[in-house]
Each structure stands twice: as structure tokens, then as C-alpha cells.
Amino acid sequence: MTEPVVRVRGVSFSYDGQNALSGVDLDVGRGDFLAVLGPNGGGKTTLLRLILGLLRPVEGTVRVFGQEPDRARGRVGYVPQQVAGGMLRRDFPITVREVVLMGLLGPGRPGGWRGFWWGAADRKRADAALEKVEMDRYAGRRFPALSGGQQKRVLIARSLVADPELLILDEPTANIDPQGKFCFHQVLSRLTREVTTIAVSHDLSLLTAGVTAVACVNNALIHNPAPELTPEMIALIYGVHSHQCPMDAFIRGIPSMLDVQRAAVGGPHA
């Protein structure tokens, strides 16, 4: 029995007395594409940060590749929701290729930290990663000049270039319009066949991107090894914490998502 890539056991976390997660258990197996869904404020970002090792659980354990999360960082590719936390200067001078090359910096590359010049081998790796997300034509372009969806794909390439064994995506389709989302889901679907992926989202349409398992987080977590929302998950969303704003897009999207599920016999994964 191969060890799960990520194992979360009995985890709780609070921010300044506000309880974000309680008693969360989760296993992510090799080859999974797990969608972590839930309303805003429900704890899914907290769970993400715990898996990344940016936070430590108040109770319980988090193991990535059997180790403490911050020890496993070299094997994890993280794609944040926005570059520079949304603070990117509009005119920052950097090319797409340079953004991707940046992904090579990190643990396991001591020599590569130093100096000024990227070698030809590194440039090839960067271009290969760009090809996987269909952005190779843009390698020499200025990054800030790209659209939101294009930038997001470049950020994914940045994570892929270091050959991660686990890819973590934070709200991958935020800031992308519906048209762009469709193309993006196709790229994602193809990519995730090659690498274990966890994607956190409040957008239910992610379920159409080749997801193999779903976890629903709203303070507690319910896991389903199939790309569907179960009745227990629905109850979790509506039942827990009345402060959840009923106008949350996630909650509004559930009825239509259930229709899609009923209609898609056999599921979207191929």
C-alpha cells in the first residue's frame, strides 16, 4: 500500500480564537487530482497553508511525502492565486521565460542560486514547461502585458519546471473570465494526468477539469473519491455556521452543479 502523498489527521486550526478548521482528516493519493471546494471563509485556504507548511496546526498532524510540510517543499509546486500577492507593479520588467526560470530556484539547486546567467539547459527546461501550458509562443514577452489567464498559465509553468511531485493550486480560475476558464480547464485536465494535484477553489466549475476526488471544507471536511458533490457535502455547506453568507457564489452554484452532475452520466474524466 503506497503511502499517501498528503496525510492530514485530526487537524484543527484557529485564527485569534476564531476556529477555522476542526477535526479534519484527509488523504491524497499518488495520481489524484483533488478539488478542495467550499465557501469563502470556510477554511479551505487555511487547509492549503497547512499543507504548504506556512501554518502549523493547533491540533493534529499534516504529513507531505511522509514528512513535515516544510521539509517536503522541494517536491511541491505551489501556484498562488496571484503573483506577488496581487501587488505586482504594472510595468515590472520581466519576460515570461524569466518568470518560469525563477521556478528552478529552490531546494536542491545550491549552485543555481548564485550569479546572473541562466544556462542553455535551464532555458530549455523553461521552454518545455511553457509548452505544457501552451504558452511557449509567449516566452519572450513581457509578463505584466499578459491577460489574467495567460499569467496564471505561466505561473503553473513556473511550478512545473522544477518537476514537482505534488502540484498545489490556489483558486486557479479566479481572475479568469468564463471563456478563458474553459480553455484553462482543458490545460489543467491534461497536466494533472502527469502529476498529483490539489486545487483549492470556490468555483464549482473546477469539477469539469478532470478532477478525480473532491473534498468539501466548511470548518469540517468531507471527502469523496469521485468528482461529485454528495448529499452530506451539501448538508455541510448549508448546515454549519449560519454566518456563511447565503449569497456566496459557491452556495448559489450548488443547485446548478447538482443538475450538471445528474446530467453527466459516467463523469467528465476520461
Added chain:
Amino acid sequence: MLEALSFDFMRNALLAGLFASVACGIIGVLVVVNRLVFLAGGVAHAAYGGVGLAFFLGLPVLPATLGFTVFSALAMGTATLRRTERADTMIGVMWAAGMALGIILIDLTPGYNTDLMSFLFGSILTVPGADVWRMAVLDAAILGLVLYYYKQLAAMSFDREFSEVRGAPVVFLHYLLLAMTAVSVVMLIRVVGLILVMALLTIPPYLAERRVSSLWAMMALSTLLSILFCMAGLCVAYRLDLTSGASIIAVAVIVFAAAGLFDALRARLSGHQPAPGNGDGP
């Protein structure tokens, strides 16, 4: 104009401008893209506290000022490390405190020692040869450090959170940058004055930013522009018998305004603003 070059002081002034431009071009770019302009201003003004301390305690001026300024820079750096809301206030407080400390200490020091005017405006035309060569050494050190840490500095400037997750020594680099800024600022203030240092740290990088596509190119263009401003400013000052520091700044500001107008006109004529970001397919 060429006959001016026969004067030692003029040659030294030009060299001082050249070396100041290299330091400001490189450090200024990092300061601007990391949004540390206000902090750099704070460091530059607080440096006067170091000058005052040196005279009051009878210490050699340059080492004392350097020590004090680097210390202030690191202290301000701690306030900005996690980008707290109070960082700006802290910098503002240290900015004023440093200056006041310097002025009071000099008031308390008997005898003539230094004046605020030369701190603010420098004395590029009375730069001794030794100072010019000290600046060359400073430039070599800055160039060396920035080349050595270039990839990490660029990564940190572009996306600090990602760099941190990937294990880049972000804290070390943050403090290193501030220390380099402090040292550059002190060396340059002696020669070209506080006002010109701030101008050279900010105007050339702002001009260069959108016209290049990598950080090192921004540094190179910034340095080049800075050199041009210094040369032109010194020419103008020589011809029209004006203060050199202010003339250099005037040239820089005129070019900055002209470039801004040019960009605005070009956008208007081509009939559109740059398209806002939107999602799309390949």
C-alpha cells in the same frame, strides 16, 4: 565646454557624477521595484544624525555616519519586513528623528564643523580626488554583490511570497539591500548632496521601467540616463553659472516630464489605452 575639462575640479565632478550614477542606477532600480523609495528617503535624511554624532563625539565622520546610517536602515527594515501598516509611520518618525538628532548634536558641538547646506546639496565641484576613488570602490562592491545575488534579488523583487516558499533567503536579501542603500546614500550625499541622491535614485528608474523587459536592462538604462543627466546638468551649470546639483535635477525632471507627455500623447493618438487583463485561450 571642452576647455572646462582641463580643470581638475571639473574632471572630478564628471567622474563623481559617473560613479554616483552607477550606484544610483543599480540600487535605485531595486529600491523602486521593491517599493522602498520612502524608506530610502528616511535613510538618507536620518544619515544626518550620524554626521551630528560624529562631530559631537569627535569620531571620524565617514565611518561614524556609515555605521549610524546602516543601523538606521536595518532598524527601518525591520519595520517594513512584514509590510505592516505602521511601517510608513515608523519610517517617518526615524526620518525626522535622525535629522533632528543631527542638528541638535551639531548645535551642541563647539566650534565650526559642518553645515546643513552641504549635506543637502553636496559639493560636486569641490570633490577631492580621494572621494572619487572611494566611490569607484563602492561601485565595484555594489556591482559585485548585485551580480552575485542577481537571480535571488530579481525573484524577490518580482514575487516575494513565492521566493520565500521556495526557500530564498528573503530576510537576508531585504537587509542586504537596505545596507547597500544606506552605504550608497552616505557616500553619495558627501558628493552630490541629499536632494540629488533622491532624484538620481528615483527618476532614472521610473523612466527606464516600462521601456525594457528585464531587471538588469532596467539597471543599465537607469545608469545610462543618470550619467546623461549628470553630464548635461554640469554643462548647463557651467554655461549658465548655476548650482550644479540643482541643474542636474532640473535636466532630469524636464526629461521625465517630456517622457510622460510623449507617452500620454502616443496613447491618445493610437486611440486606445492598454487593454485590461482578461482570460482567454491559447
